[in-house]
Amino acid sequence: MVNHPPLISLSGVGKQYGDDARGYVSVLQDINLTINAGEFVALIGPSGSGKSTLMHILGALDRATQGVYRFAGQDISQLSTDQLSQLRRTVFGFVFQRYFLIPGISAQENVELPAVYSGLEKRLRHEHAQTLLEQLSLFDRLAYKPEQLSGGQQQRVSIARALINGGEVLLADEPTGALDSANGESVLALLETLAASGRTVILVTHNPDVANRARRVIELRDGRIVSDTVRAVSSPAVATRTYQPVTERGKTDRYTLLGQAWRTLLFSPLRSALTLLGIAIGIASILVMLGIGEGARQEMSKTLSRLGSTLMTVIPQSIDADMVAGRITDSDIEALKRLPDVDAVVPMLTGQATVRQGAFNLKSSVIATTTEAMSVNNWGLRAGTFIMPLHEYANMSVTVLGSEVAQRIFPAGNVVGRDILLNNIPFTVVGILAEQGGADMNGNLDQAVIVPFGAGRLRVIGRQNIDSVTLKARSLQTVRSVEREVNDLLTARHQRPDFTIINRAAILRSQEESMDIMTAMLGSIAAISLLVGGIGVMNVMLMSVAERTREIGIRLAVGARQQDIQFQFLWEAVILALSGGVVGLLAGCFLAQIVHTFGKPVQLGFFPALFSFFSAIATGLLFGYLPARKAARLDPVMALNQE
Known part of the structure; x- marks a missing residue:
């Protein structure tokens, strides 16, 4: 026995x-x-x-x-x-x-x-x-x-x-x-x-x-x-x-506990809804703020892309404390063309002229430039051609109109081949620029007329001094070396630094950094909203632990592990945050459409939405951990005796 x-x-x-x-x-x-x-x-x-x-x-x-x-x-x-x-x-x-x-x-x-x-x-x-x-x-x-x-x-x-x-x-x-x-x-x-x-x-x-x-x-x-x-x-x-x-x-069986967690939240619908609302506001804020930042970035990128990252502009005036005025000559242009890493040199003169065609007349800016201006500056054409080498060589009186100028003086739309008067001098329209959608380094081209460099210099603008020179480096890697070569060349020729070189690649980098800062600032503001919502989740879960202390004691008495208790309360927090995240995503998309109708660029992408969604989950985990940990560590006897 x-x-x-x-x-x-x-x-x-x-x-x-x-x-x-x-x-x-x-x-x-x-x-x-x-x-x-x-x-x-x-x-x-x-x-x-x-x-x-x-x-x-x-x-x-x-x-x-x-x-x-x-x-x-x-x-x-x-x-x-x-x-x-x-x-x-x-x-x-x-x-x-x-x-x-x-x-x-x-x-x-x-x-x-x-x-x-x-x-x-x-x-x-x-x-x-x-x-x-x-x-x-x-x-x-x-x-x-x-x-x-x-x-x-x-x-x-x-x-x-x-x-x-x-x-x-x-x-x-x-x-x-x-x-x-x-x-x-x-x-x-x-x-x-x-x-x-x-x-x-x-x-x-x-x-x-x-x-x-x-x-x-x-x-x-x-x-x-x-x-x-x-x-x-x-x-x-x-x-x-x-x-x-x-x-x-x-x-x-954690699926059963998950279902019980969901029903527990439904047991106090008003409190759950208000907590969910705090998360939803935070997620919607993040989504809309990131969308506004991305929209502004893309609009800025469109504008900056027209500038060209391998381009630089030389203006005949220093921007230091002395503000020394200089002069760029034709011989300077020829010297710049001989630099080995320079792909193109485009001089420009700008001025004002009265544009007339029949009964229509308006004041417009005039840009006198060369054939390479269109390709170097990435301008597009809507109709006709740009200034041709023959036009430039023969100083022909031809012009290319900006889209707004063409629309105003030729409302019927039949433009190419027609004649206009620039300061009472006849010019023939050979082309129309595509709509540029804003200003670039050369001003608002939609409201300008472009003429050959020689003809504009002699017949419209009436002066010899060149206002600016655009240079194109052969590659992005040679931009900085070209900038140094141009600076050395002009300083040697002028005997003083009476000019300024504007590196468009540097402008691009500066603008991108500014947009990054703005996006980070907007995201930080939205993150504060989410933080407030997360604190609300923690507060509600701590209250829930206090109110359900006896329930926790019962669960421990019937054999729940500490990790089981922690799992249940953590998932209650995650469910709250996740539900708030879904509501926030829907609300964010709706708000983005409203902002867009007011003409503000908003770009909602997959990754911002995904980031917002996982931010909601992370908020539930982060702010639900402390209450869940507190619940799991309760003493069973003390919890059972809690009134």
Whole structure:
């Protein structure tokens, strides 16, 4: 015959509360106790005797501060928090005086909760819970919430919950204390039946009549065992089995916990909606701000792309403190053309002229330039041709009109080949520039007329001094060396730095840096909105932890690991933030359309939307972590006693 160790063995166990500063209070002292598998034991004593504390230690809800507690031969003090949770999940079942059912979920879901944490398959979990409730005459109450059940029905639900994972050891703390006599008798009869089936039942009570239903009565007073009596019964029940360690079925069913997290949020719809709104405002702000920044960047890029990144402009005046005025001559132009890394040199003169055609006349700017101006400056044509080498060589009186000028003096649209007067000098229109959409380094070309360099110099502008020279470097890599060569050449020819070189690549870089700063600033403003929303999530979750402390205690009592509690509360925060993110994305797209209708460039892209979406998730994780961690670290006993 195999000798099994006692199921429960306590040697010199004590429990103290307090610290060195405030002193210690002993609740249990020198408890020596053994309980074998299959026993029906009652712990009796007046209020303050330590019986509930002893039950908490026996059920692995609390740890002794002195002595040794062995369960099935294993020292409980050596077990980790998760290992204690496993014991509560697979071995112990608790029945409390106040039932401790979780509000908001059905009777069946309350019964299934320990099986959720033990990883029992969903179908088997449902079947087992329904079978237990049917055996306890509650099959017609499966979907009822705790608040819809009577006290006796709630206590039977809690007993079913204690049994779903096997309930080898049932710990009942004043199970009849809140019931009338009929329901109390029903619960005691049920406990007797369970004890007769071979389960170990430990009943905590202050009522001698209730205690006498057990086969063994242990009396506590002032934290000590004062008597341990085995009652003689006419037909003593015999344990039908000995304790065998239970193997876990799998991991916690987190999909079920996720569903419970969602329903918890719906349980307080107004608070959830207001918290969600804070996140939505933050996400919408990020999306719109990034969209405005990207829209402005693209508009700026279009403008700057017309400048050309390999171009530079020389103007005959220094921009230092002396503001020395210089003069660029034709011989300077020829010298610049001979520089090895210069691909093109385009001189320009600008002035004003009256443009007339029939009854139409207007004031317009005039640009006198050379054939290469169109290709160098990346101008486009809508109709006709640009200034040809022949036009330039022969100083022919031809012109290319900007799009707005052409529209105003030729509203009918028939333009190429027609004659106009520039300051009363006839010129023939050979082409129309494509719409440029704004000003570049040469002004607003849509409102200008362009003439050959020689003809404009002699017949329209009437002066020799060149206003600017545009140079094109052979490649982006040679821009800086060309700038140095031009500076050295002109300084040597003029004997002083009476000119300024404007490097368009540098302008591009400067503008891009400015746009980056603006986008970062807009993003920072939006991030502050999201931060406020995140703080709102943290505040709500901390309130939720405080309000649901007892629920957390119940979950821990039925076997939830700390990580299970943390997972549930963290996902509640993530669901809030994620829902806010979806609402924020939709609101951001709507607001972007409104901003766009007012003529402001807004560019919503996939990556800003993706960034905003993941920002919502990150907000939930970041601001939900602290409340979730706080919930997971609650002491089970203190949480259960929280009002």
